[in-house]
Each structure stands twice: as structure tokens, then as C-alpha cells.
Amino acid sequence: xxxxxxxxxxxxxxxxxxxxxxxxxxxxxxxxxxxxxxxxxxxxxxxxxxxxxxxxxxxxxxxxxxxxxxxxxxxxxxxxxxxxxxxxxxxxxxxxxxxxxxxxxxxxxxxxxxxxxxxxxxxxxxxxxxxxxxxxxxxxxxxxxxxxxxxxxxxxxxxxxxxxxxxxxxxxxxxxxxxxxxxxxxxxxxxxxxxxxxxxxxxxxxxxxxxxxxxxxxxxxxxxxxxxxxxxxxxxxxxxxxxxxxxxxxxxxxxxxxxxxxxxxxxxxxxxxxxxxxxxxxxxxxxxxxxxxxxxxxxxxxxxxxxxxxxxxxxxxxxxxxxxxxxxxxxxxxxxxxxxxxxxxxxxxxxxxxxxxxxxxxxxxxxxxxxxxxxxxxxxxxxxxxxxxxxxxxxxxxxxxxxxxxxxxxxxxxxxxxxxxxxxxxxxxxxxxxxxxxxxxxxxxxxxxxx
Numbered sequence: 001x002x003x004x005x006x007x008x009x010x011x012x013x014x015x016x017x018x019x020x021x022x023x024x025x026x027x028x029x030x031x032x033x034x035x036x037x038x039x040x041x042x043x044x045x046x047x048x049x050x051x052x053x054x055x056x057x058x059x060x061x062x063x064x065x066x067x068x069x070x071x072x073x074x075x076x077x078x079x080x081x082x083x084x085x086x087x088x089x090x091x092x093x094x095x096x097x098x099x100x101x102x103x104x105x106x107x108x109x110x111x112x113x114x115x116x117x118x119x120x121x122x123x124x125x126x127x128x129x130x131x132x133x134x135x136x137x138x139x140x141x142x143x144x145x146x147x148x149x150x151x152x153x154x155x156x157x158x159x160x161x162x163x164x165x166x167x168x169x170x171x172x173x174x175x176x177x178x179x180x181x182x183x184x185x186x187x188x189x190x191x192x193x194x195x196x197x198x199x200x201x202x203x204x205x206x207x208x209x210x211x212x213x214x215x216x217x218x219x220x221x222x223x224x225x226x227x228x229x230x231x232x233x234x235x236x237x238x239x240x241x242x243x244x245x246x247x248x249x250x251x252x253x254x255x256x257x258x259x260x261x262x263x264x265x266x267x268x269x270x271x272x273x274x275x276x277x278x279x280x281x282x283x284x285x286x287x288x289x290x291x292x293x294x295x296x297x298x299x300x301x302x303x304x305x306x307x308x309x310x311x312x313x314x315x316x317x318x319x320x321x322x323x324x325x326x327x328x329x330x331x332x333x334x335x336x337x338x339x340x341x342x343x344x345x346x347x348x349x350x351x352x353x354x355x356x357x358x359x360x361x362x363x364x365x366x367x368x369x370x371x372x373x374x375x376x377x378x379x380x381x382x383x384x385x386x387x388x389x390x391x392x393x394x395x396x397x398x399x400x401x402x403x404x405x406x407x408x409x410x411x412x413x414x415x416x417x418x419x420x421x422x423x424x425x426x427x428x429x430x431x432x433x434x435x436x437x438x439x440x441x442x443x444x445x446x447x448x449x450x451x
Contacts (some may be wrong), residue, residue: 001220005006008055009240009366011166016441017425019388023106027382028402029046030046030047030382030397031046031047031220031221032044032045032046032047032221032397033045033221033225034396034397034398035225035353037208037225037228037229038229038236039201039208039209039232039233039236039237040207040208040209040210040240041208041209041211041212041213041228041232041235042057042211042212042239042256042374042391043212043213043214043215043228043229043389043397044212044214044215044387045213045214045215045216045219045221045222045224045225045228046051046215046221046383046384046387046397047214047217047218047219047220047221048216048217048218048380048383049217049218050379050380051217051218051380051396052119052120052121052219053067053100053118053119053127053218053380054117054118054120054121054123054215054216054218054219054224054380055115055117055214055215055216055217055337055380055381055383055384056113056114056115056116056118056120056130056214056215056248056374056384057113057114057116057125057214057243057384057385057387057388058113058114058115058130058211058212058214058282059111059112059113059211059212059213059214059349059388059391059392060112060113060114060205060208060210060211060241061110061111061206061210061211061240061241061244061309061392062107062110062111062112062206062241062242062247063109063110063120063179063242063244064179064205064242065179065245066223066295067182067189068189068192068193069179069182069201070109070179070183070185070189070200071185071186071189071190071192071193072193072197073107073112073201073332074107074155074185074190074350075144075148075151075190075198075289076104076107076112076139076152076198076201076202076206077106077107077112078147078148078150078151079137079139079144079198080105080106080133080139080202080206080264081103081104081105081113081114081133081146082136082137082139082140082143082147083137083138083140083143084132084133084137085136085138086132086136088263089128089130089143089381090159092129092132092303094300095128095129095350096116096125096126096129097116098122099118099119099122100118100121100122100127101116101117101118101122101125101126101129102116102117103115103116103126103129103130103133104116107185108183108245109179109180109181109182109244110180110205110244110321110322110392111135111392112205113388114130114131114133115380115384115388117217117380117383117437119388120217121216121312123217123219123224123227124227124231127227127228127231127232128229128231130231131231131232131234131235134206134235134237136234137202137204137434138186138199139195139198139199139302141196142236143394144193144195146331148190148191149334150289151187151190151337152187152190152191153168155184155186155190156187156364158184159184159186159187162260162263162265162267162332162433163267163332165258165260165267165433166258166267166269166330166431166433167183167269168181168183168184169256169258169431169433170269170430170431170447171183171272172241172257173361173429173430173431174250174271174326174429175248176319177246178245178247178248179244179245180244180321181246188431192343195230197437199203201353203348204239204445205241207236207240207241208232208236208241209237209239209240209241209272210240210243211241212388212391212392213228213232213397214227214387214388214391215286215382215384216378216381216384217384218389222382224397230382237409243322244321244322244323246323246324247321247323247324247442247444249273249324250271250273250326250429251429252272252273252426252427252429253429253430254429254447254448254449255270255430255431255432255441255447255448255449256330256430256431256432256449256451257431257432257433257434257442257448257449257450257451258431258432258433258434258437258451259434259451260433260434261434261435261436261437262433262434263335263433263434263435264334264335265332265333265334265335265434266332266333266334266335266338266432266433266434266435267330267332267346267428267431267432267433267434268329268330268331268332268333268338268342268432269291269328269330269332269431269432269433270328270329270330270342270345270428271326271328271428271429271430272326272327272328272422272423272427272428273324273325273326273327273427274324274325274326274327274422275422276317276320276324276325276393277320277325277390277393277395277399278395278399280418281352281414281418283366283403283406283407283409283410283414284410284414284415284417284418285422286369286407286420286440287319287365287366287369287407287410287415287418288352288357288415288416288422288423289316289317289318289327289416289421290365290368290369291352291357291361291362291365291415291419292316292348292349292419292423293315293316293317294313294315294316294317294351294365295365295368295372297364298315298316298346299348299351299352300314300315300331300345300348301313301314301315303344303348304331304333304341304345308340308344309345310331310333310334310337310340310341311331311332311341312332312352312385313331314329314330314331314345315330316328316329316344317332317423320393321408322392322394327422327423329343329345329349329428329430335355335434335438335439336438338401338432338434338438338439338442339441339442339444339445340384340438340441342442342445342448343445344364346445346447349423349424349425349428350424350425351436352419352423353419353420353423353424353425354420356412356413356415356416356419357412357415357416357419359412362410362411362412362415366407366410367407368406370404370407370408373403373404375402377400385447386400387400410448432448436450436451
């Protein structure tokens with residue numbers, strides 16, 4: 001006779017105790033080569049033979065101060081894999097498909113990113129197609145026109161979404177017209193981009209010096225670097241890839257209300273200056289942030305979602321740039337409880353800054369931080385993306401491997417100190433996007449500036 005799960009989980013003395021969690025261990029025996037090629041490209045190759053695949057991540061600093069840069073860069077990223085002097089779009093896709101591979105491209109105000117994967121046996125093909133796109137992309141009129149039409153449609157839809165409107169408002173409030181704020185160009189500006197503009201930008205800005213290429217998979221690192229060096233031998237340039245000018249430090253202050261007439265929800269976005277990953281206080285701050293709003297059982301979620309029912313989600317998280325970092329808090333809530341939700345957010349900020357978290361809470365977020373890091377780097381794709389994200393900040397695989405030990409060494413007192421230093425409500429600024437006509441209760445709690 002079969003037993004139920006409940007019967008299996010019990011004994012005559014009561015519920016069967018769960019076994020203790022095993023020790024979380026980082027991979028400490030990774031074979032890595034981290035070098036800079038003659039053309040200035042940094043290559044990080046990591047041997048991780050879990051499956052016979054190889055993952056590739058290329059990050060090219062791609063900043064521009066000209067307002068026309070952002071729309072042109074969007075078109076470039078959309079069209080860079082649509083054909084070269086020797087391969088049209090179909091030929092590129094077919095060659096990659098024959099080795100179980102793919103490539104894709106994206107751009108933001110900081111970086112042009114190309115990434116993909118293939119069977120390990122097709123690594124040379126993956127590199128050949130990538131090199132062709134980097135050195136010989138043609139950006140024909142027909143392909144550019146087609147990609148522009150698709151971009152215009154996507155941008156038009158994206159810019160109407162509340163979360164995008166809130167992000168743009170926060171960026172303007174934090175940094176004015178700094179190039180970092182130009183995350184989604186206007187559809188009308190994209191429509192003005194010509195093929196010649198894209199080709200000129202590629203020639204001037206798609207450069208290896210200062211860029212980083214990460215290779216992770218079932219290929220020996222020395223062999224991987226040699227393959228990259230041979231395949232990208234013709235990708236050269238005298239200049240270095242363009243990086244963003246430094247961001248100004250955030251100034252704490254009132255939250256700016258942005259009117260969105262007719263909105264049934266408000267988007268609350270808060271931000272404060274933070275520290276980089278290399279700061280010795282960062283591991284403690286990471287754990288303090290997790291306790292506040294960095295995972296589903298955090299204080300913010302328990303308060304304004306589970307207890308009060310003001311929102312479906314609430315989170316706090318860091319945002320890193322090559323020269324600095326910020327903390328962000330965001331949630332969306334019904335218009336009539338916007339003021340109450342903001343009050344609870346400020347309460348949780350003050351509580352974590354003033355009341356030291358208990359050892360048990362610190363242990364929970366520590367286990368979560370270590371476990372999520374190890375899980376995210378257990379696959380070839382996850383490891384490649386993590387290494388690439390760190391590399392653009394000037395860090396390497398060693399930082400990733402050693403970070404679990406740094407987290408283990410953090411004490412509850414250090415978490416309390418980090419929380420007091422970085423999460424005081426007076427350190428934050430931000431925006432609230434919503435229907436001003438429904439947000440009058442915000443005047444009762446102060447620290448809010450209406451248009």
C-alpha cells in the first residue's frame with residue numbers, strides 16, 4: 001500500500017526533521033586566462049566543461065554625448081548581424097545554426113553587447129561570424145529600413161509603459177541630461193537615422209581597445225584565447241572605445257511628483273548614492289539590502305505586500321556603473337494608497353538604519369546571497385554573463401570566486417553599520433509618477449514636491 005507525502009514525512013514521534021543544508025561551495029578550481037590582445041581587447045577565457053558548449057559575451061564601451069548617438073546606436077545594434085560583405089543575414093544565421101549556435105546584439109547608454117553560444121566543436125565558426133560582423137557589417141538600406149520600422153514600433157510601445165515612464169523620470173531627476181539617461185530614444189529620432197549614419201558610427205565607435213570578450217565553456221582557455229586572437233586579428237582601431245563621462249553624485253532631497261493624468265497606479269522610485277563592489281563595506285551592504293528589499297522574504301515585501309496589500313512587488317537593489325554605484329527602491333501601488341505605501345517604505349528604511357538586524361536574519365540573507373550567486377554561475381551562460389558584468393567594472397574571475405568567503409565573514413554588527421550609513425531615509429531622493437489629482441495625501445507626510 002502506497003503512503004502519502006505527509007505520511008512519509010512523519011514518524012511516531014512527530015514530523016520527520018529536515019536534514020541540515022549542505023555547505024555552499026564556490027568553484028575554486030576554475031582554469032582561467034585573463035589577458036589583453038595586441039589590438040587592446042581584453043579576453044577572459046574560463047574552462048567550464050559541464051556541457052559541450054561554449055558561451056561568448058562581448059562588451060564594447062559605447063558612450064556618446066551627441067543626442068543623435070542613442071537612436072543611431074539602437075539601429076546599429078539591431079542591424080549589426082543582418083549582413084556583411086561576404087554573408088547576408090540568411091548565411092550568418094545558417095552558419096551558426098549548423099553548429100547549434102546563435103548571436104544577438106543589444107545596446108544601452110554604456111555598452112554595445114554581443115553575445116551567443118555554440119557547440120564547442122563550432123567555436124571557430126562562432127568567432128568567424130562574430131569577427132565578420134565586427135569588421136565588415138554592411139548595414140544595407142533595406143536591412144536598416146526594416147530594423148528601423150521594428151524599432152519604432154517597439155519604442156512606441158515601450159515609452160507608453162508606466163515602468164518605462166517612471167524610469168525615464170527618475171533618470172532625469174537624478175542626472176539631468178547626462179548621456180546615461182538616454183536609455184530609450186524617441187521614435188521620431190530613430191526614424192531620422194540613415195544607413196550612412198550607422199556605418200559611420202560603426203567605423204568610429206565599434207573598437208576593440210577597452211572592450212572585453214568573455215568565453216566560458218568546454219574549451220581550454222589557452223586555446224580559446226588563441227582562437228579569439230586569430231579570428232579578431234583584423235579588428236583594430238587607433239582610438240579606445242568611448243566610456244561615459246562620470247556621473248554626478250546624487251543629492252538627497254524631496255521626491256518629485258510627475259503628473260500622469262488618469263493613471264490608476266503610482267510608480268514610486270527612490271535612489272541614493274552607494275559604493276562599488278571593491279569597497280570593503282560592500283559585502284555588509286549587500287546583506288543589508290537583501291534584508292530590506294532584495295528578495296521575496298524581505299522587510300519591504302513582508303510589510304507593503306504581505307501585511308498591507310499595497311502592492312504586488314517591492315524591491316531594493318544596487319545599480320553599478322564603471323565609476324560608481326547607487327541604491328534603488330521601487331514599487332507600484334494604487335493611487336489611493338500611494339502616500340501610505342511611501343510612509344511604510346520610509347518606516348522600513350528608518351527601521352533597518354536604527355534597529356540592528358538579528359543574527360538569524362543576517363544568516364538567512366547570507367545563505368540567500370551565497371546560494372543565488374552559486375546558482376547563477378553554475379551554468380556556462382550564467383557564469384559568462386556574471387564575468388562580463390564584472391569585467392566592465394574592472395574586476396575579474398577572482399572577485400567572483402572569493403565573494404562567498406567575503407559574505408561568510410560579514411558580522412551582524414557590520415550589516416547594522418552598513419544599514420545605518422546607507423539606508424537612512426534622508427539619504428534618498430526620487431520620483432513618484434501618478435495622477436496628481438489623486439495624490440493630495442502625500443502633502444501630509446512631507447518630503448514631496450509637486451509640479
